[in-house]
Amino acid sequence: MLIVTLFHGHIPDNEAESNAENNYMWPEAVEAAKTHKAHIMVAVLDVEKKLLERGKLFTKAMAVCCKQKYATGVYTSGVVFEPRFYEGFADMMKEDELPIFNWVWFGLYRSEGGLNGYTYGMDVFGKDEMEVLNADAEPEELRDFLASLASYVLACDVTLKDGETISFSADDKHTITRNPGVSLPEEQMTLKISYESTEEETENDEDSIGMDDVSYHIESIEEKEFPIDPINAYNHMAIYLRWCMEHDLMGGKFLAEHGEVVNQVKADPGNTDLRTFIREELFGCLFSALFNQKGRAFAHHYYGENDAPYYPAGIDDYALKYFGPSRYHSNEFQQEAYLFIPFDEKYYQTMAKVIEKRFINWQGQDFDEDTLEPSEVAQTIMEYLDCECTYFPSMADDDPIMSAYSYARRLGVREDFIPVLIKPDETLLECLVMNADPENDADCYEFDPKAVEEYRKKMLSAPVKDGKAALEELTGQSKEEAEDDDMDWEEEIIGEIDGGINNDRFASYWDSDTNMTVPLILAKIPVKNPWEIFAYLPFGNWNECPDTLELMAVAKYWFEQYGAVPAAMSHDELEFLLPAPVPKKKTMDVAVEQYGFCPDLDQNASIGTLADTIHQSTVWYFWWD
Numbered sequence: 001m002l003i004v005t006l007f008h009g010h011i012p013d014n015e016a017e018s019n020a021e022n023n024y025m026w027p028e029a030v031e032a033a034k035t036h037k038a039h040i041m042v043a044v045l046d047v048e049k050k051l052l053e054r055g056k057l058f059t060k061a062m063a064v065c066c067k068q069k070y071a072t073g074v075y076t077s078g079v080v081f082e083p084r085f086y087e088g089f090a091d092m093m094k095e096d097e098l099p100i101f102n103w104v105w106f107g108l109y110r111s112e113g114g115l116n117g118y119t120y121g122m123d124v125f126g127k128d129e130m131e132v133l134n135a136d137a138e139p140e141e142l143r144d145f146l147a148s149l150a151s152y153v154l155a156c157d158v159t160l161k162d163g164e165t166i167s168f169s170a171d172d173k174h175t176i177t178r179n180p181g182v183s184l185p186e187e188q189m190t191l192k193i194s195y196e197s198t199e200e201e202t203e204n205d206e207d208s209i210g211m212d213d214v215s216y217h218i219e220s221i222e223e224k225e226f227p228i229d230p231i232n233a234y235n236h237m238a239i240y241l242r243w244c245m246e247h248d249l250m251g252g253k254f255l256a257e258h259g260e261v262v263n264q265v266k267a268d269p270g271n272t273d274l275r276t277f278i279r280e281e282l283f284g285c286l287f288s289a290l291f292n293q294k295g296r297a298f299a300h301h302y303y304g305e306n307d308a309p310y311y312p313a314g315i316d317d318y319a320l321k322y323f324g325p326s327r328y329h330s331n332e333f334q335q336e337a338y339l340f341i342p343f344d345e346k347y348y349q350t351m352a353k354v355i356e357k358r359f360i361n362w363q364g365q366d367f368d369e370d371t372l373e374p375s376e377v378a379q380t381i382m383e384y385l386d387c388e389c390t391y392f393p394s395m396a397d398d399d400p401i402m403s404a405y406s407y408a409r410r411l412g413v414r415e416d417f418i419p420v421l422i423k424p425d426e427t428l429l430e431c432l433v434m435n436a437d438p439e440n441d442a443d444c445y446e447f448d449p450k451a452v453e454e455y456r457k458k459m460l461s462a463p464v465k466d467g468k469a470a471l472e473e474l475t476g477q478s479k480e481e482a483e484d485d486d487m488d489w490e491e492e493i494i495g496e497i498d499g500g501i502n503n504d505r506f507a508s509y510w511d512s513d514t515n516m517t518v519p520l521i522l523a524k525i526p527v528k529n530p531w532e533i534f535a536y537l538p539f540g541n542w543n544e545c546p547d548t549l550e551l552m553a554v555a556k557y558w559f560e561q562y563g564a565v566p567a568a569m570s571h572d573e574l575e576f577l578l579p580a581p582v583p584k585k586k587t588m589d590v591a592v593e594q595y596g597f598c599p600d601l602d603q604n605a606s607i608g609t610l611a612d613t614i615h616q617s618t619v620w621y622f623w624w625d
Helices: 012-020 029-034 051-066 083-095 139-155 198-203 214-223 230-246 252-267 274-281 293-302 311-323 345-364 376-385 399-415 426-436 449-461 467-484 489-494 530-535 548-562 584-597 599-603 607-614
Strands: 002-008 038-044 074-076 079-081 105-111 114-120 130-135 165-169 172-180 189-193 210-213 285-287 389-392 418-422 520-525 565-569 573-577 619-623
Touching: 002 051, 012 029, 012 074, 012 079, 029 079, 038 051, 051 074, 051 083, 079 083, 105 139, 114 139, 130 139, 172 252, 210 214, 214 230, 230 252, 230 274, 230 285, 230 311, 230 345, 252 274, 293 345, 311 345, 311 399, 345 399, 376 389, 376 426, 376 520, 389 399, 399 418, 399 520, 418 530, 426 449, 449 530, 449 548, 467 489, 467 548, 467 584, 489 584, 489 607, 530 548, 530 565, 584 599, 584 607, 584 619, 599 619
Parallel strands: 130 189, 418 565
Antiparallel strands: 002 038, 074 079, 105 114, 114 130, 165 172, 172 189, 210 285, 389 520, 418 520, 565 573, 573 619
8 A cells, every 4th residue: 555645744853854964965954944944755655575575665756756846855765865865765666675874874974983884764674773883984985885895685575694795706705793773773783794805804914914023022021030920911902902992993804703792891991801712723923914904004114114193102101101201211221111010901001192192183184295305405404414313204193203312212222222303394404404414504404513512522621600590691682682671671571370271292293374384303412311402403593593502501400400302493483392391489580581582482471470471381382583
């Protein structure tokens, strides 16, 4: 029995308008739904016919309704379709094909993990709705993938089950898991279909990498005779594997063999120790073929290469924070502090946040392709420095830069170098050459390396001035200038101690026009003390910017007083990094010193505002006009 009924009036509770928002293919759907004055309801009640045949009759009737002169939209399957869209796909039945796009809505949305898709309408035919999560795919590809699955399930009356695989060809298999909905309500069980082919994962392993091997870590325990259980060698590997399981990054083959372990981790993560699993089932190794396509790509980025960001370096960062610098670098751990971190939930949760941050940043990263190779001036500055340097192109997220800098800082303590982030441009090169090779009459690109080397030796051998005295002298000059300008020092220069900001990020390497970093050089300056970097980077000695000896004196004083380390610079900017903000009772003294050191700070704020910033910041920013 086919029933077609005309109702005078709007569909109640704005139901059509709210569901029209779901149609990403028809931007005008909501506005069209708002205009309707009446609606036609279509129903098929012939219980003797099979569901597919009833569905076809329903679609034919709906398509006829679409031909009415004032038809506005078709509300079905949780969305509002454009009438011409619905009518057009109904024509598929003329080719003896199922009108799958009229019956099932294929929802698409992006999340941090990738592209997600779901079906809405399969339950009308007595089938589970399907979901694909965190796929590395284009929207059209994922929609067509789900449409093919839905057509196959309905046309062949197939019931997909948990733990099975579905194949479109001999070399294209996809795993199936059945659990509470993600895109759909949790109380509704849905089928999660892997997007990547398990055949590709199992057979196409030429790009697989070895990520970690426990034998290396156990060897350290044995050679250095550490009084710890060898199971500790698996700690960091278990943390990474658990995170990947919880975020659905495991490959099809792994799920087929160890799906129970994954389910156990998700159900009771705090009481599932993956260390013995890695030892007994994975033979103490992690390799990228364990993961699906996205998990494998992330492993190549974050775990497989000794580059930044690098998961083992993140573990070392945690060890440094956990034990503190003195103990971390002591002979107690012999450079293996990570083996002594207690394996508990706090350790996992802390590192899970780090991995999550790296994962999100990796997915959202973007590079300026024009800067992938260092420019001529960047190459020349690296030649001038004559030390180990790493070049970074312009990028949207500075996570790789800060990861590399953090790793270099930790390594520098052991290998006697100080890392500095440098913004390369021709003005900076001119400053460096002007100070180190003043006799150079040629282009700054043609400096004399011997003259530069002699300048460094001279600066490093000279006694370091009294930094506090130098700052007092500079501050005195600033007070005299204020007096000459008839400005009241306390009221107009000092001002109120408020209006400050929390500054804990470097600012000198960001391009405000593009919201991306500028190209950067991470230089490992081969000096033991932070203030000695200015022998290699003599960027001052112009206008009110201090010269090399003054820079060294002030940097030495601030390092000894507050742990401030010169960390980033351009031709007219300098930023210091501190282990902790200056105590509030000292911030006014420091603010006055900073004003003497860099009078152009008054272009941004008063000394009082600067003091308010200092007591809540771990980065000091200076700029000279």
